[in-house]
Amino acid sequence: MLKSLDYVSQIKPYVPGKPISELERELGITGSIKLASNENPLGPSKKALRAIKNFLKNSSEVGRYPDGGGYYLKQALAERLSTSKILITIDNIILGNGSNELIDLAVRTYMSHGDEAIMANPSFVVYSMAVKSVGSKAIEVPLIDYKHDLKKMLDMVTDKTKIVFIANPNNPTGTINTKEEFRSFMKKLPMDILVIVDEAYIEYVESKDYPNTMKYLADGRNILILRTFSKAYGLAGLRIGYGISNADIITEINKIREPFNTNSLSQISAIEALKDKVHLKKSLKLVNEGKAYLYEELHKMNVRYIPSETNFIYILLESSSMEYYERLLKEGIIIRPVGPKEIRVTVGLKEENEKFIHAFYKIIHNKGDN
Numbered sequence: 001m002l003k004s005l006d007y008v009s010q011i012k013p014y015v016p017g018k019p020i021s022e023l024e025r026e027l028g029i030t031g032s033i034k035l036a037s038n039e040n041p042l043g044p045s046k047k048a049l050r051a052i053k054n055f056l057k058n059s060s061e062v063g064r065y066p067d068g069g070g071y072y073l074k075q076a077l078a079e080r081l082s083t084s085k086i087l088i089t090i091d092n093i094i095l096g097n098g099s100n101e102l103i104d105l106a107v108r109t110y111m112s113h114g115d116e117a118i119m120a121n122p123s124f125v126v127y128s129m130a131v132k133s134v135g136s137k138a139i140e141v142p143l144i145d146y147k148h149d150l151k152k153m154l155d156m157v158t159d160k161t162k163i164v165f166i167a168n169p170n171n172p173t174g175t176i177n178t179k180e181e182f183r184s185f186m187k188k189l190p191m192d193i194l195v196i197v198d199e200a201y202i203e204y205v206e207s208k209d210y211p212n213t214m215k216y217l218a219d220g221r222n223i224l225i226l227r228t229f230s231k232a233y234g235l236a237g238l239r240i241g242y243g244i245s246n247a248d249i250i251t252e253i254n255k256i257r258e259p260f261n262t263n264s265l266s267q268i269s270a271i272e273a274l275k276d277k278v279h280l281k282k283s284l285k286l287v288n289e290g291k292a293y294l295y296e297e298l299h300k301m302n303v304r305y306i307p308s309e310t311n312f313i314y315i316l317l318e319s320s321s322m323e324y325y326e327r328l329l330k331e332g333i334i335i336r337p338v339g340p341k342e343i344r345v346t347v348g349l350k351e352e353n354e355k356f357i358h359a360f361y362k363i364i365h366n367k368g369d370n
């Protein structure tokens with residue numbers, strides 16, 4: 001085998017789930033459901049789909065490179081994000097092939113061999129993968145009460161620290177760090193460290209204690225806020241996310257961005273998705289109703305879960321998560337095992353949630369758990 005760089009060979013690869021069709025073929029089942037990747041089960045706005053169809057009718061457009069700068073989408077975002085207190089311009093925004101790409105780009109811009117980044121564990125696995133991919137060290141700090149232990153994370157800061165990652169809300173636990181926790185963290189964090197706040201699930205947050213990170217941008221802090229169209233906006237398949245930061249940071253990250261990193265379809269559909277507030281509202285309502293139902297049913301079964309500010313629920317089991325994963329799979333339900341005894345379940349359509357509860361009940365009953 002051709003030897004890769006030492007620090008690359010040590011990375012544990014991300015394991016993607018199998019396509020549903022393949023799974024059904026293997027198990028000899030039909031009608032299975034995927035509650036594993038926190039997508040919007042309603043998909044995108046019809047307006048976004050219409051824009052895609054119209055675009056595809058024009059073959060010469062398909063044959064052309066996309067707008068590498070993503071001008072119109074950035075302009076739409078800048079308008080949406082600006083408030084009376086903070087003016088966001090297109091110079092404050094960078095688009096990514098999913099927010100995932102922006103994690104990688106930010107790491108490659110600011111980190112190299114021997115540097116350190118601080119992050120929580122468990123949190124979004126891509127942070128540590130990105131950091132390790134440039135030969136830097138991922139310092140992982142265990143969660144406290146299922147959320148980021150910001151005090152401990154501060155304790156881990158050294159001269160080598162270049163980036164601190166905060167997923168707020170956190171994946172896989174669905175928890176948030178509050179305004180006050182974040183404020184006190186930022187007060188003590190050295191100014192020259194980049195804080196990447198990953199707000200992939202911001203649209204779902206209901207808590208009044210959720211921090212307004214844009215305020216820190218206005219205060220001149222080195223902060224990169226990441227958001228995405230993959231979750232509440234239902235565009236995961238087209239890969240489009242964005243970062244908001246000060247113009248200097250955006251300029252630096254842009255230097256290593258591939259010139260045409262976001263495609264035409266993702267850009268036009270994101271613009272339309274952003275406009276369709278009715279669809280967003282409907283999507284959030286579905287999740288809130290789904291969560292209420294799932295909480296109630298889990299409670300009835302005496303199963304512990306962490307109340308979530310997102311579109312997924314972190315469930316604490318009494319026994320092996322892999323066993324639950326396999327058993328649910330046989331019932332045609334794909335969820336994500338995220339710890340030895342923990343699973344993450346995406347809130348789906350009403351009938352999908354019911355199917356999950358039904359299967360879960362059956363498994364628990366047979367196992368004699370809880």
Ligand SMILES: Cc1ncc(COP(=O)(O)O)c(C=O)c1O
Nearest residue numbers: 098099100124171200228230241
């Ligand atoms: C916390 C978090 N950040 C980022 C992402 C990546 O989203 P995108 O599809 O925009 O790359 C995800 C997706 O699962 C996520 O959970």
